[in-house]
Amino acid sequence: xxxxxxxxxxxxxxxxxxxxxxxxxxxxxxxxxxxxxxxxxxxxxxxxxxxxxxxxxxxxxxxxxxxxxxxxxxxxxxxxxxxxxxxxxxxxxxxxxxxx
Numbered sequence: 001x002x003x004x005x006x007x008x009x010x011x012x013x014x015x016x017x018x019x020x021x022x023x024x025x026x027x028x029x030x031x032x033x034x035x036x037x038x039x040x041x042x043x044x045x046x047x048x049x050x051x052x053x054x055x056x057x058x059x060x061x062x063x064x065x066x067x068x069x070x071x072x073x074x075x076x077x078x079x080x081x082x083x084x085x086x087x088x089x090x091x092x093x094x095x096x097x098x099x100x
Contacts, residue, residue, distance in 0.1 A: 001095075001097075002095060005091070008050040011048075012048065
């Protein structure tokens, strides 16, 4: 199992709008792709941080998901709004192994 995290650093004062836009985007992705996602937020410190966690069954699904987020016409209007309030983005990948 692979955990993919997108870490968004938002401009000060835009947490409410950022959370709403990310929730809207996650609903579109869930409807279209059925991915397991989770939104985490930290609104303290020098910038507001939002994290979207996505769980993939295998490595092949990661590229499909990344392409969907970038090219989906359903996400384009959300992406345009979010781009205005986002200062930077980081991406992290974790391999999760469960021992029985």
